[in-house]
Amino acid sequence: MFDDLKKESLDYHEFPTPGKIATHVTKPCTTQQELSMAYTPGVAEPVRAIEKNPDDAFRFTSKGNLVAVITDGTAVLGLGNVGALAGKPVMEGKAVLFKRFADVDVYDIEVEAEKTEDFINTVARIASGFGGINLEDIAAPRCFEIEQALIEKLDIPVFHDDQHGTAIIICAGLLNALEIKGKALKDARIVCLGAGAAGIASMRLLKALGARADNIFMVDRKGILSTSRSNLNRYKQEFAVDTERKTLADAMRGADVFIGVSGPGLVTEAMLASMADKPIVFALSNPDPEISPVLAHKVRDDIIMATGRSDYPNQVNNVLGFPFIFRGALDVRARAINDAMQIAAVEGLRALTHEPVPAEILEAYRKDHMEFGPDYIIPKPFDPRLMDFVPPAVAQAAIDSGVARCGFPKHYKPAPHL
Ligand SMILES: NC(=O)C1=CN([C@@H]2O[C@H](COP(=O)(O)OP(=O)(O)OC[C@H]3O[C@@H](n4cnc5c(N)ncnc54)[C@H](OP(=O)(O)O)[C@@H]3O)[C@@H](O)[C@H]2O)C=CC1
Ligand SMILES: CC(=O)C(=O)O
Ligand SMILES: [Mg+2]
Numbered sequence: 001m002f003d004d005l006k007k008e009s010l011d012y013h014e015f016p017t018p019g020k021i022a023t024h025v026t027k028p029c030t031t032q033q034e035l036s037m038a039y040t041p042g043v044a045e046p047v048r049a050i051e052k053n054p055d056d057a058f059r060f061t062s063k064g065n066l067v068a069v070i071t072d073g074t075a076v077l078g079l080g081n082v083g084a085l086a087g088k089p090v091m092e093g094k095a096v097l098f099k100r101f102a103d104v105d106v107y108d109i110e111v112e113a114e115k116t117e118d119f120i121n122t123v124a125r126i127a128s129g130f131g132g133i134n135l136e137d138i139a140a141p142r143c144f145e146i147e148q149a150l151i152e153k154l155d156i157p158v159f160h161d162d163q164h165g166t167a168i169i170i171c172a173g174l175l176n177a178l179e180i181k182g183k184a185l186k187d188a189r190i191v192c193l194g195a196g197a198a199g200i201a202s203m204r205l206l207k208a209l210g211a212r213a214d215n216i217f218m219v220d221r222k223g224i225l226s227t228s229r230s231n232l233n234r235y236k237q238e239f240a241v242d243t244e245r246k247t248l249a250d251a252m253r254g255a256d257v258f259i260g261v262s263g264p265g266l267v268t269e270a271m272l273a274s275m276a277d278k279p280i281v282f283a284l285s286n287p288d289p290e291i292s293p294v295l296a297h298k299v300r301d302d303i304i305m306a307t308g309r310s311d312y313p314n315q316v317n318n319v320l321g322f323p324f325i326f327r328g329a330l331d332v333r334a335r336a337i338n339d340a341m342q343i344a345a346v347e348g349l350r351a352l353t354h355e356p357v358p359a360e361i362l363e364a365y366r367k368d369h370m371e372f373g374p375d376y377i378i379p380k381p382f383d384p385r386l387m388d389f390v391p392p393a394v395a396q397a398a399i400d401s402g403v404a405r406c407g408f409p410k411h412y413k414p415a416p417h418l
Contacts, residue, residue: 013089020092021099021106026062055405058131058333062105067132067326069094070109072119075139075162075197077286078263084110087137094136094161094322101381102323102391104330106134116142120149127154131330132337134322135160140196141233157329157337163201165318168325168342170202170259170282171209172349173316173378177280177304180374183256185210189276191251193290194262195220195236202259203239208339209346214241217251224251249274256280260290267291272299282316284308304374313375320379321345324386328394331412333405337394344397348389351417352379360384389415 013019029038036042046060058064073087091108098104109126113119119138123146127133133156135147143160150158159165178185190211192199195218203216218225218239224247225232227240245251252258252271260267260283267283267290275281281296283289286308293305293312306314325345329337357370361380370376379386393415398404408414 020089021095021108054128057128058405061129063129064131064330064333065103066105066107066130067098067134067330068109068123068126068130069098069106069134069136070111070123071136072111072113072138074137074142076137078288081139084112091136094134097319097381098134098323098326100323101319102327102387104323104326116145120146120153123150124153127156130156131333132157132159132326134326135162137162138197140200141235143197144200144235151336155335157326157334159322159325159337160197160201161318161322162197164205164337164342165321165325166198166261166284167202167205168321168345169316169318169349169378170284171205171346172320172353173282173306173314174206174257174259174280175209175346175350176353176372176377177306177374178257180304180372180377181256181278181280186212187215188256189215189217189254190257190259191217191219191248191255192259192261193219193248193266194260194285195225195239196261198261198284199259200235200239202261205342205346209343213239217241217243217245217255219248219251223247258282258290260284262290264288265290269295269299272296272303275300278302278304280304282306284316286317304377306377310381314377315381316378317381319381320349320386321390324348324390325394327387328391329398331391331409332395332398332407334395334398335403335405338398338401338403340397340401341394341403344393345390348393348415348417349379349386351415352383352385352389353377355385358383358385388413389417393418 027038028034049056069091071087071091073084074081076082076087076090088110095106095108098106111119111122113122147160178188192203224245225236225240227242232240249271253274254276256276257280263285281303283291289307296303296305306316308317354372361383364382392412
């Protein structure tokens with residue numbers, strides 16, 4: 001980052017009030033009468049109701065619109081294990097996005113816990129006051145164990161954003177990019193650099209949507225995940241392929257698709273040059289991608305390129321997912337965010353990309369024109385129609401798959417593409 005951008009960012013976070021979020025009250029509390037409602041004695045009534053029927057917490061408290069964004073600070077963006085407290089600006093950032101894009105309230109919670117079990121128990125013990133748990137920036141492989149244990153313990157959605165949020169956006173963007181390239185997902189040869197939270201979940205979802213396991217090379221710091229390696233954990237073993245190829249450069253030769261969820265600057269010009277015609281390159285490491293779009297476009301004029309950043313076309317970033325997915329899940333008081341709901345979100349995002357782009361988006365991005373094509377494979381986060389396409393589709397999928405506690409919300413319209 002340039003020095004002036006660094007200073008601007010620090011000033012943005014410091015002034016006029018340190019940090020990015022605060023709480024505000026939703027009921028009047030200015031008279032003796034209102035005080036006796038908000039607090040004692042009036043508050044005793046909802047307490048008694050919830051004691052008798054825990055679901056009344058959705059009626060009488062903020063639970064139904066409240067998500068906990070929780071980290072241990074072990075994989076913050078692509079910055080690595082910076083610790084729980086240093087992860088707080090990102091968690092506050094997620095809170096801003098939840099509120100700004102989908103009016104979901106958030107408490108950010110940073111947990112100091114070296115032992116996986118301590119982290120799980122801490123989250124389980126504070127979970128009942130929330131409508132959902134968004135796990136964030138927790139490194140693999142412990143993120144898989146943490147998420148699974150919490151899903152089993154809790155009756156509210158537990159969603160590791162770096163896994164499933166990222167997977168959903170990657171799948172939507174990639175299916176659209178392949179449509180432009182004119183290749184079916186089942187025929188696409190895919191390289192995924194990064195076999196952690198984002199990489200494993202994204203390749204799992206791509207397989208569920210039709211990608212062939214033997215067309216995927218997954219790569220970590222030690223090279224391609226192959227059956228000849230003896231140093232693979234059980235999550236990586238799921239993607240081990242029988243191949244003589246070893247390195248990232250080997251994997252990239254002839255590949256149609258590169259997905260980077262690893263770290264900055266790991267893809268060379270030579271690797272990019274060795275990919276198939278019309279290569280699709282998603283360099284998604286934040287804040288700095290695996291290869292810069294400027295360099296990538298110099299090497300390949302036939303590329304379809306995306307990053308995780310806001311300052312280039314095609315921002316493939318989980319900001320397009322978690323606010324809208326949780327909105328739909330919360331509005332039907334879902335017990336989980338399951339595969340059907342995730343695939344519904346993929347389809348909603350894909351469908352919206354094919355719609356004409358409204359003037360307010362062109363204005364926000366200072367463009368005269370945008371339409372479905374190599375520079376527009378995924379909607380923009382500021383597109384207000386995300387609320388029309390994603391939450392209703394997710395809510396409907398929750399109902400159809402039996403994890404909703406209530407019916408399709410009266411204030412919703414069915415998603416336009418369904
Ligand atoms: N655009 C978006 O929406 C999102 C982007 N990301 C980005 O993806 C990256 C990974 O995040 P996440 O999956 O949560 O992190 P994890 O820590 O769970 O996984 C990181 C993975 O990247 C691999 N890796 C790291 N450095 C290298 C390297 N030098 N060479 C090869 N492989 C490497 C690791 O290899 P090994 O297993 O060998 O250690 C590991 O498999 C981050 O940069 C993050 O910003 C993540 C989520 C969303
Ligand atoms: C976007 C995001 O969640 C990440 O880079 O970790
Ligand atoms: Mg993250």
